[in-house]
Amino acid sequence: MSTTTPSEPVPPAPGSETSRRRPASVFRGGIVRRALIDSVVKLDPRVQLRNPVMFVVELGAAITSVTWIAQAAGGNLLGGNDPAWYTLTIAVWLWLTVVFANLAEAFAEGRGRAQADTLRSMRQHTVATMEDGSTRKADELRRGDRVVVVAGELIPGDGTVIEGIASVDESAITGESAPVIRESGGDRSAVTGGTRVLSDRIVVEITQEPGHSFLDRMISLVEGAERRKTPNEIALNILLAGLTLIFMVVVATLRPFGLFAGTNISDTTLISLLVALIPTTIGALLSAIGIAGMDRLVRRNVLALSGRAVEASGDVDVLLLDKTGTITIGNRLASEFVPMPGVSEAELAEVAQLASLADETPEGRSIVVLAKQYGIREHDLARLHAEFVPFTAQTRMSGVDIDGQRLRKGAGDAVIAMVEAEGGRPPAELRSALDGIASEGGTPLAVARDNQVLGVIHLKDTVKEGMRQRFDQLRAMGIRTIMITGDNRLTAKKIAEEAGVDDFLAEATPEKKLELIREQQAEGRMVAMTGDGTNDAPALAQADVGVAMNTGTQAAREAGNMVDLDSNPTKLIEIVEVGKQLLITRGALTTFSIANDVAKYFAILPAIFISTYATTRGGVGPLHVLDIMNLGSAHSAVISAIVFNAIVIPMLIPISLKGVSYRPVGASALLRRNLLIYGLGGLIAPFIGIKLIDLIVHNLLGA
């Protein structure tokens, strides 16, 4: 397990949105134009065949078109007694239904494509300098090739730094403008093709095959080119196909049933009924929802390497989070001064502050800050004629010499050794103070003036702000959090309680971590984790959702199924939300789509059977009472239903791209809420919508 903190780029505070890519606006000129063209290009039946629901609509559109052409030419192919304008109107709206569906998909793809274009521009024209001085085109590099990159050059491909250290501008892929350090060995050795070396010279061993770089994958992901249907999408598609099948039988059998009742129903009307009944709304938006889900992750700077992983993230039951850097800030900060007998807290604070004045480490700064609370003003080092004694691995302490006084702070035993060497005698209370702090998970720093030990500074790793709320939120979502730490049990327990996690794994090793994941999975739980080190790789690969930090090693990035470009470990929480939102959006729109059918029945069936079993010639039959919407005319009723069916698709494009709002409130509350909005709403909305359209179609246009 890696304990290194990804400190650059600085992980944003939880919940911060600073790192999000701005969504490419749907209404940006280029995207709209391209989407409009695509929505027509996609009318190709070979494209539609992938989506059985829309294929049926397209087939219906084709048949009604042919019928109209026959009518217009003076014949009567399948039109029955329909007027030609009616057939034409239906045909046009059926085509529009397919176009709207294509438009939804094209919009979703368009947003990704805009990002892909930017990425693609980085990939071109890179020429690599091989280690032996020869040059080669970047896209011909193979795994194992060694290239030299110097300041100002683009790194030609994904690889591992095997020699040198350099600052690299990765803003092209991460959106983060601050450069990052890449060096050979350790957990910061991975470099990405297309990023720019800003200083120094490094030798990179290429780890990718041509066309399979991180950038290539990123491009195809955001473009949706490699998009394969995810398991859940396949399941939903089967259900939609099943519904389409049964409605085809319902509509096909309605013709003989109608004839038995002396009512001849025209093919145009039957096709309209079929299209109204089959779940066109969800059928049209299904792939857009999937693409948009992926896109939402990209906007959060997360690259999911498969749609399956995005779906799985919605199912996560257990979240493994590293303590250091994820749950805690990672830097130990001064929290308390523990003076020895006969020393006042203020005196200890002053000496501690003086000893830390030149110490620019976060620990040193925090001592100065804490000392301020004792009313001790910051001294000016230069005016004090102080001489700075820096920390070394040998002395294990640092401090200043002022006016012949030696002020030191450092590891307990090092300070004791120094004091004893000076002839002093450390007080008996020192040992218990040092041990007490250590057992609580803190780090004790002893403070001495010459041969006198003044007291101990309690350095503590503090839990990040807002973590407890986040864990509460996760718990409400049904996700347990397990903290992973190398600390001993006691320390781990204390921090776990403070942070509010559900469980912890103390004294963790990579093996123990892997074992924990297997254990959880054997009990049927889905496990998510983040990691960056090479020794995280096995666990990342084993976890159902493994998010690798972009700052991590190449091994880690390849083991996970997502890469977080911000290298922010708490991003997992957002990933889970995106996964859930994806499924919820599918479920909600499916429910809405099916619930819509009731109103469509009440629009179309009374129109078809208005004069069936009428007792007077040309009069209305008993079924006209079912026309509860009181629609203008039979033709207007069918047209209104079809128009509603079509325009509901573009109206729902925003919701399918944005996703249905998700709140972590527990499954039952969520189900009730969505049933109410999309179930009941889906039942009622079309009654209103169809009636309104009928008012226009019948009263204004005279149908």
Added chain:
Amino acid sequence: MTLSGWGTIAAFAVSLTLLALPLGRYMAAVYTGQWTVLEPVMRHPERWLYRLLRVDPHRGQDWRSYARSLILFSLAGWLILYLVLRSQGLWNFTGLNPMRFASAPWNVTFNTASSFVTNTNWQYYSGETTLSYFSQMAGLTVQNFVSAAVGIVVAVALIRGIAKRVTDRDAAEANSIGNFYGDLVRTILYVLLPISTVVGIVLIWQGSIQNFSPYLSFTGVTHLAQRIAMGPVASQEAIKLLGTNGGGFFNTNSAHPFENPTGLSNFVEMLTVLIIPAALVFTYGRMVGNRRQGYAIYTTMMVMFLGAVIVCYVAEAHGSPAQHAAGLHTAAIAGSSGGNMEGKEQRFGIAGSALFNVVTTVTSCGAVNSAIESFTGIGGAVPFANLSASEVIFGGVGSGLYSILLYVLLAVFIGGLMVGRTPEYIGKKIEAREIKLVALGILITPLAALLSTALATASRAGRASIDTAVAHGPQAFSETLYAYLSQANNNGSSFAGYTGYVGHVGNGAGSHGITFADLLGGMTMLFARYAPILFALAVAGTLVSKRVSPAGLGTMRTDNGTFVVLLIGVILLVGALTFFPALLLGPIVQGLTGHLYPGAGR
């Protein structure tokens, strides 16, 4: 509506629940191989049967093997029944054909054999003029037992598929959903035989007959020679109801005083119909280790059941618009229950008839104690609606549970998406394969009903079954639709009129079957019985060894009120969307008008 009417309905619902709870527990013990009170009595015959069938009841079968056994067993049963019915005259030596009936023609027999093997008990023949006592007993009653048992074992197998927790997926028994013959034998010995014996005795006490006498001849008060049909009625009646078979010994079914003599016997018969379907739901809750799961399904069924009963009772007690127009008194007054008594028996009254009607049409029983076609428009639409809901409101023995479980999985899939997780039920994930099987399993029945109705209404051969002298327009359509809805749902009740056997009087001379209706109906019954069974078993097979995820806060609960509402919504929506157009042209047209369309026809 009367207080005693509502009282009967309330008492029925309460009695049913109180009886079903302990029976559910008992059946859970039967199917998990635990000790039961009947063990000392049944242990020996059970062992003999296993030896006779040469099966080891402890050897588990995966779903394919289980399904193969089931299909082979049913096929054999079909052949035997067909031969018994066709060879009726050959068995006269047994003395069990006192009226010397000849066999019904091949086409009617095809329909009848298919009907009883599939637990449908659709009857184109009338028992007292067609079948010998031997055929009734050795043919039909045997199938009444085993076809019911087949339905129950499929439900039990599906329960095991859902409930089983497999730790080692490579273990030999990991994919086992039970042993077909073991389940079959235990169902018959421990469940069907004991209960039907008790019910048979109660019916005899109430006045049912049980004899092998020739029919009684007498001269009635109108000085006409009449005959009273006899037979071993009570024994067949008990299993006809308990197994939700519904095929009456007599043509008038449970309206006949020998089948259903009193108000009390009527109450007992209704309980007998629903007891196993209701108890199996509790068995389910116990076997999956969470009784609340059973209670949720029971609530779903009970809510829909009571809804149907209330609509039917209110409509019948109110009477039809035509009766009001004709000035017939429809209010309850001293000495009369009021309402629509046409086609109903005085001894059952309106509540007893409406309740019986709903009980036998929500289940796949199909027994009748009143004439459904004489119900009011709305009251008569209730059995249509019950059939349109694909027999999941309690449903047939076993078939009701396995059918509603398919709906539960569908509801879980849609609802599960809405809470943002891959849908899972009792810890098992519902994925593409399950959804495919569930969708097909659910859609088969409506598909079969609609297609066969279309064939029957669109063809001259199909319309030959309609008696155009009395039925035209919507009534003729209703009869046809009901006939195929009933056969596709393996119900067996009929909306009078539609026939597949013409002129079957006396010794059958001059009568003939209508091949089209007989074959179409027979094949509809076979298809709509065995296809869903295979899909249900396949679902059991795919779920059985699935990894189980523990439930958490993020898991959609399937044992609370929200899920019950979702499940009812899904059942109603699927049923309504599938059958609304067809129902429009039959019962709904009839319910909306008092006009009778004399001679309108086509």
